[in-house]
Amino acid sequence: MVYKKNNLTSNIERPIIYIAISNHGFGHTTRTAVVANTIKKLCPEILVIIATTTPRWLLESYIDGYFIHRPRAFDLGVVQADCLAMNRQVNLEKLLEIRQNQNSIISSEANFIRQNRVNLILADIPFLVSKIARVADVPCWMMGNFGWNLIYRDWGGEFLEIADWVDECYSQSSRLFRLPFHEDMSIFPNITDVGLISSSPRYTEEDIRSIWGIDTPPEKTILFTFGSFGLKSIPYSNIRRFFGWKFITFDKSAPDLPNLIKINDPKWRPVDLMPVCGRLVSRPGFSTFAEAIKLGIPIASITDGSFAEAAFLLEGIVNYSHHQIITPEDLFNGSWDFLHKPLIPPCKSEPIAKDGHEIVARSIITCIKN
CATH class of the missing domain: 3.40.50.2000 (Glycogen Phosphorylase B;)
Structure with a gap:
């Protein structure tokens, strides 16, 4: 499918940001949706495409107004029965399946991105998207406080080869917005540290x-x-x-x-x-x-x-x-x-920066407009 990009009030084509989100829980989605919503507020003419298997109702609870939801998964994250119980064998089987099929996944989505003339890709933090961006010849910026290579390498054994593959993918990205509470993430080029990203309550x-x-x-x-x-x-x-x-x-x-x-x-x-x-x-x-x-x-x-x-x-x-x-x-x-029992006060007295969503959003807008 090719989406029309004509602005509602002019013949100037609308810039497009394509946002890909890891297929794991809701946490990656909620913080990335805050960034997407900030982009839309600061620059309404930008068309937002969000590629994720997360249900639309969750996206709509964080993003105001129109956006395109493209249900696609480019990674696995971690298969879990609940937030503490993981099935490593199932994880390994599904990761090997993704790796075996990566060429067709990359080719298909790169074609979609080219057809729709996407200006920039933001990913939190599905590793295969950096390869998709290379084939589509579109910059790929990533965002996160850890990469899936950290998780898989920690599991050892057969996951070490998977972690090496993920390393290779991440190294092909163009930029990383590194969030607080992060691991080293040195495999990523061009790292920019930003503050926390979070939503705000809608009720008094x-x-x-x-x-x-x-x-x-x-x-x-x-x-x-x-x-x-x-x-x-x-x-x-x-x-x-x-x-x-x-x-x-x-x-x-x-x-x-x-x-x-x-x-x-x-x-x-x-x-x-x-x-x-x-x-x-x-x-x-x-x-x-x-x-x-x-x-x-x-x-x-x-x-x-x-x-x-x-x-x-x-x-x-x-x-x-x-x-x-x-x-x-x-x-x-x-x-x-x-x-x-009494709570323990924080070790650090200085507050942490809480404007990560604005920094990321403004950087994206500047890049797209230039």
Whole structure:
């Protein structure tokens, strides 16, 4: 398919940004969607094409107005049963399949990009897109705090060869916007460090309390969020120990309890509930951490030894957020006494930059217009 690029008010062709997002959870999508929305606000004439298998409703909850959604996957990320359980064998099989079929994937998408005369590609952070960009002869800028080579190399064994292949792909990109809480990422050329990227709540604290019937003070209002993969076997029965508290979850399988609020409306995002909360209980995730830090919401995070990115994320909240680091045992087998314990203040006194989306968006607009 070829999309018409004529501006609605003139015969000048509209510039196009093609944005590709890793096929893994929702975190890459939410932060990249914030950048896309910023581009549209700063330069409405730019046409945004977003290539991702993420459902459109999620994109629409972060992006205002018209954009083109192209359901395509160029990587795998990590196959997970929940946010802590990974199936490495399935990951290996699917990665080998992508590598075997890479030539046809590259050729097909490069043809689409050429036909539609895309001006610039932004990728967070599917490695195959840099090769697609080379074939299409379009600059490929990438964005992230880690690459999938980090994850696969950490797994060792047969994944080492996969990591080398991913290295080769990333090295062909034109530029990297390196986000905070990052690994070295030295395989990327032309690195630009930027601040946090995060969305903002769409509702006032008063509206949130009124709509959801929340009358507890922030210190007794707890938000549970474990990303799109969720977390199995959370002992919600512990909530009964906390009389006079309110707990908020996006887990559709959670039981019905008097002081547990279940958010089933897809229009509501975790960041929309954060203003009334005194603590976020989560697992390591860039977008969730970035939103909480932006709003000054303390974070209690479980550890995650199976995902190499987690160490960099946990270091980030230790440095820039009031926090607690808890073990999975504290969450699954304990009585949640950590909620009664004082939070640890951040190690660093200076605030972290929170304007990453604006820096990336303005850089893209400048490049496209020039």
